[in-house]
Amino acid sequence: MSAGGTLRGWRPSALGAYTTLIIAALLLPLAYLIPLSLNPEGAPRIPREPTLAWYRTVLSNGDLVAALVQSVKLGVLTSVVATPLARPRSRSSRRSERGTSPGGAP
Amino acid sequence: MRSRYRSWIPSLQLLPAGLFLGVFFLIPLALTFAWGFWPRTEFWMRPGFTLEAYRSFVTTGRIDVYVKTLWLSIATVVVSLLAGYPVAYYLARRLDGDKAFSLLFVFVLPFIISTIVRTFSWRFLLGRSGPINGVLVGVGLVEQPLDWLLFSDFAVLIGLVTASIPFVVFPVWLSLRTIDASLLEASADLGAAPATTFRRVTLPLSLPGVFAASIFVFVTAFGSTAIPILLGGGGYSTIGTTLTSVLGVLNYPLAAAISSVSIATMLVLLGLWTYLFDLEQLVTMGSDAQ
Numbered sequence: 001m002s003a004g005g006t007l008r009g010w011r012p013s014a015l016g017a018y019t020t021l022i023i024a025a026l027l028l029p030l031a032y033l034i035p036l037s038l039n040p041e042g043a044p045r046i047p048r049e050p051t052l053a054w055y056r057t058v059l060s061n062g063d064l065v066a067a068l069v070q071s072v073k074l075g076v077l078t079s080v081v082a083t084p085l086a087r088p089r090s091r092s093s094r095r096s097e098r099g100t101s102p103g104g105a106p
Numbered sequence: 107m108r109s110r111y112r113s114w115i116p117s118l119q120l121l122p123a124g125l126f127l128g129v130f131f132l133i134p135l136a137l138t139f140a141w142g143f144w145p146r147t148e149f150w151m152r153p154g155f156t157l158e159a160y161r162s163f164v165t166t167g168r169i170d171v172y173v174k175t176l177w178l179s180i181a182t183v184v185v186s187l188l189a190g191y192p193v194a195y196y197l198a199r200r201l202d203g204d205k206a207f208s209l210l211f212v213f214v215l216p217f218i219i220s221t222i223v224r225t226f227s228w229r230f231l232l233g234r235s236g237p238i239n240g241v242l243v244g245v246g247l248v249e250q251p252l253d254w255l256l257f258s259d260f261a262v263l264i265g266l267v268t269a270s271i272p273f274v275v276f277p278v279w280l281s282l283r284t285i286d287a288s289l290l291e292a293s294a295d296l297g298a299a300p301a302t303t304f305r306r307v308t309l310p311l312s313l314p315g316v317f318a319a320s321i322f323v324f325v326t327a328f329g330s331t332a333i334p335i336l337l338g339g340g341g342y343s344t345i346g347t348t349l350t351s352v353l354g355v356l357n358y359p360l361a362a363a364i365s366s367v368s369i370a371t372m373l374v375l376l377g378l379w380t381y382l383f384d385l386e387q388l389v390t391m392g393s394d395a396q
Contacts, residue, residue: 015196022193023212026268029227030219032237036230043235085123 135369141362151359159363168348172367175328175345178259182266182327183320189267190274190319195308197275198282210279213272225265225336232256232264232337257339265333266326273322281315282308314383321379325372 038050058064142159144151163169197206216224230236232255239251254260285308293303331346338344345368352361 015192015200019193019196019209022189022271023209026216026271027212029231029268030216030224032231033223033227045235085126 138362138369139366141359142366144359144362146357146359149356156359159357159359162360163363163367168364171343171348172345172364174343176371178262178266178344179324179327181263182270183323185263185267186270186274186323187316187319190271191278191316193271194275194278194282194315198279199308206279210275213275216269216272221269221330222332222336224269225333228261228265228268229256229336232261256337257342259338261337262334262342262344265337266330269330269333270323270326273326274319277315277318277322278312279315281312281318285311317379317383321375324375328368328371 035046035050037054038052039045039047040049040051040053041047141151143155143157145154145156145158163172197209201209231238233239234251234253234256236255239248239255242248243251289307289311290303293307294300298306329346330344331350334342334344334347338347345364349361349364349368352364
């Protein structure tokens with residue numbers, strides 16, 4: 001037994017393997033989308049002959065490109081408005097936690 | 107005089123965010139609550155007082171959807187905690203700082219990718235011709251592809267849990283990081299087995315993080331719309347999908363009543379949290395862990 005009640009021996013590696021499994025469950029579904037997007041057929045299968053056809057379709061579709069541009073605009077605008085609103089409060093919190101007055105010496 | 111001026115600065119710094127929240131959050135919230143009592147007109151509503159929307163909510167089966175959503179959210183909290191706690195424990199107690207921070211970044215990744223995109227991929231994975239069914243049939247565990255993997259409670263739960271795990275890992279990791287190692291050493295020196303130390307020292311001291319995670323996960327699951335639609339299928343109803351469909355038929359008082367009940371549910375949970383734990387504990391955990 002280790003100090004602090006942590007579990008030595010096989011358990012740490014089991015915890016490590018478990019963490020890897022959880023990370024895989026979070027990331028593999030996202031990774032799975034990439035080969036699917038290269039499939040020339042409509043079916044959700046890993047492609048035998050990958051192609052960029054779907055990407056060409058997306059980029060040549062005016063509505064989809066406009067939606068993409070709109071999403072980027074909204075994202076940037078949200079960041080520009082939200083960050084300055086929250087920043088003074090977070091700075092104030094940090095100062096009060098450190099016990100300093102704003103602009104004063106620690 | 108100057109120090110008095112300085113003491114005002116933190117309050118002044120709160121002003122922009124406070125004003126913004128007041129105008130764009132609290133006022134709409136108050137309006138939503140009021141609209142729940144207004145009579146419905148053909149395309150809008152008019153000022154007045156009626157309990158018709160709440161009566162409709164209780165008598166038309168939507169209350170069943172509310173109860174089902176509550177249970178689904180509670181199940182999501184339980185499964186997410188069971189899945190995420192060991193990960194947070196591993197990151198906080200087993201890895202050194204740099205490695206833990208690197209791995210934590212992996213848990214940030216899902217936050218920067220849209221919920222719809224993340225859920226969309228599960229639709230392929232859990233489908234009849236998807237790789238999970240392919241493996242199950244391939245290794246002989248089942249003869250036919252399982253139909254209930256997709257468009258079911260199971261699929262929605264999987265979607266909600268995978269979306270919620272980062273909400274568990276961060277607060278629990280923070281609470282575990284702040285546990286004084288000398289307490290754990292004392293427990294070990296007094297002869298407690300590792301499991302006993304975990305049960306009687308580590309787990310109780312990490313409860314503020316566990317409860318904070320529970321709130322985050324519950325709120326996410328309770329209000330989720332995209333995941334039930336994508337993984338539950340067309341007929342799958344939660345309070346989020348019900349709200350969307352009610353808005354679709356322009357029944358604004360009913361939508362306001364459903365929203366008010368949902369908000370009240372969240373407030374009860376937050377009240378419970380502040381009653382059981384000091385609300386400042388999460389903030390303190392964050393600053394201590396840095």
